[in-house]
Amino acid sequence: MIPLSWYLVLSAALFSVGLFGVLARRNAVAILLGIELMLNSVNINLVAFWRYLDPTRIDGQVFAIIVFAVAAAEVAVGLALVISVYRRRNTVVAEEIDMLKW
């Protein structure tokens, strides 16, 4: 069986890729993608710990499903916002969406 640490490494790597995407990308869709990656890396963590620590309990799975639901909702709202912004301002670059800035 593959040791736990491998999963954790994969998860950390995925998280880092996502974080980088969130911090470094200018495209709002790409930032959303980054967030999705980070959420899914967390899911990997949750499922891996569930499997390796106490498979009789289902806490880990439940958590993962809640995260899915949250992620789906978040993407739905996020993409809707992006599309709406794009229609109005003809751009999806995060820095240019600065109407609330002073």
Add this chain to the structure above:
Amino acid sequence: MTTELLIWLIPLPPVLAFFLIVLFTNRNKALSHTIGVGAAGLSWLGSMVVFARALGAERLAEHPFHSAIPWLPTGDTWFNIGVLIDPFGAAVLFFVAWTIFMIFLYSVGYHNFGQPKGDHDRAGLPPHGATVADEKTGHKHMVPSVEPMYSRFFAFLGLFAFGMYVLVVSDNLLTMFVGWEIMGLCSYLLIGFWYGKESARNAAVKAFMTTRVGDVFMLLGIAFLYSATGTLSFREIFTEEVLHVLATTATPVLGLSAAGLIGLLLFIGTVGKSAQWPLHVWLPDAMEGPTPVSAMIHAATMVSAGVYAVIRMFPLLSLDASTMTVVAFIGTFTAIFAASIAVAQNDIKRVLAYSTISQLGFMIAALGIGAYVAAAFHLITHAFFKALLFLGSGSVIHGMEHGVLHTGDHHVDPQDMFNMGGLRKKMPITFWTFLIGGFALSGFPLVTAGFWSKDEILADAFGHGHMAVFITLAIAAFMTAFYTMRQITLTFLGEPRTKEAEHAQETPWTMTVPLMVLAFFAVTYGWVGIPEHFPGLGGLVPNWFHDFVGHTLEHVPEAPEFSWVPLLTSLGVALGGLFFGWLYYRNVKSAKEDVFQIGVLKNKWYFDEAYNFLFIKPVYWISETLVYKWMDQTVIDGILHTFGKVTDWLGNKIRNWIDLPVINGFGDFVGFRTADLGGAMRPIQTGRVQQYMLLAMFLLLIVGGLLFYFLVMA
């Protein structure tokens, strides 16, 4: 109702009427005059009842109607006020009630009640007449218009009547003075009733200021009397002991006794109120008021108050011979002085005004020679016939105004006697009543009241050996008869001199009825005072007046012995004056032909000019130059400006040294440094979420690393 209570109530209706009219019924003319006349009627009724009971009372002099209540606490004692009707008071109350009631009634007609509103009438100006179209022909003509401030007039009259009644029924000097001052105020209000006219305003101020001079002295006299005796009640002052104390106390002024000084001070009040020389100047100007009514107030009623006051104070006054001399001199001089002016006046009312001054002089002179009863007698007869004459003159003017409205020529003065003439046919009632009044004033023998009272004054002067007074008064009486006949001849006899006089018209019943009532008294009132020893008539009627009023004094004055000299004199001057007046003036056509239009008489001996030069100009100078320009502008303003400048300088220094550097500096420092700090922090607030997150991540790593290091590794 007891008589005392009734006396308390007599002054009340007019003052209630005043407040009712002013507060509630001012807009309703009919209601206002109903209240006013009704109130006067009530007071009249009360006065008549009191008078009748006074006649029926046994030994009224010793036991007068008197009641008093404590009013002001003065230390341990009380100052009492109350009412007092003794024989003299009753006699005065009688004529006051009659004349006031007649004034009220007459005012209804005089102010054209029932006539339409004027075309251009404004409050504060006399009514100018209204245009009325005839219903059948459509022909337009002018008729007299109703007075715009009709209700207000009755309110003022009510207050005036209140003052007069208070004065008459008072049992002490203080409330008498209150009534006196209320009348002073009303006199001001009524003279200035047509305040739109500048002359009326000036006359009102003049009257008020002139009488004020007298009133101040009178108040001084009252204060002195109170401090000397501790009482102001007539009955308490006029007792042997008090009078004796007053007569023997010396004062530092001119070597007068206290009685003499107090008497003199009170007399100065009378000089102002009764328009005696040298304070006579206000009365002729007072004719600016609504013609007959205020004229009558100022001639028949209010000025009588001054004489009333001295007659009241006679027991005190007579204690000092020098005061009596002053009184006699002022009265005699005024009598002849005013009579001489009256001869040259052309305004029908001004003649009467000077005649009033002159007749009041007769009374004062009579009092000065000790003729107490004669003074009181003349006061009352004069009030009746002078009231009659003034109302008659008002009726004449009213009739003339009809003529002026008819011709439409408003330049014709309806008061100038040289514009009249021949009015006896146009205004018969006015003519006959005026004739009666004029003959009474002249002292037409036997039938008129004026003859008996004036004859008594002359007889007293002669009988008591005051020859100078006697001769002067005789000359004054001659002048009186002369100018009276001049007035009657110019006004009523002959032919009309102007178109206005041709179209004059008799006045309504509200005006003629008072004339007839007063004419009745102007004749009959003399009969109650026929001297006992008068040839032929004496003794037919008892000399009721002398008995009744004379007993007011403790020592009933002796009637002078009968002598033919004063009787023949008084017959001679009266008939002679009347005859010469008629003889001369029946041919005079205009003012230019009148030889008595001498500058010095016409201009009233230049008293107005002299007072203007002596008092008014200096006062103006003091006000303008001394007080205003020097004291106010230079001294007081200077001090204030200095304070202002010093304060300004000090303020500037405080501002420059403390406010600006310290307080402002601190405030500015805090503000600007905060702004700087904000500016310095601003670069890290980029508003870019990704940067924030990056920063947060690094901080998290650092903090996490440190925690890890310290908590786990250590």
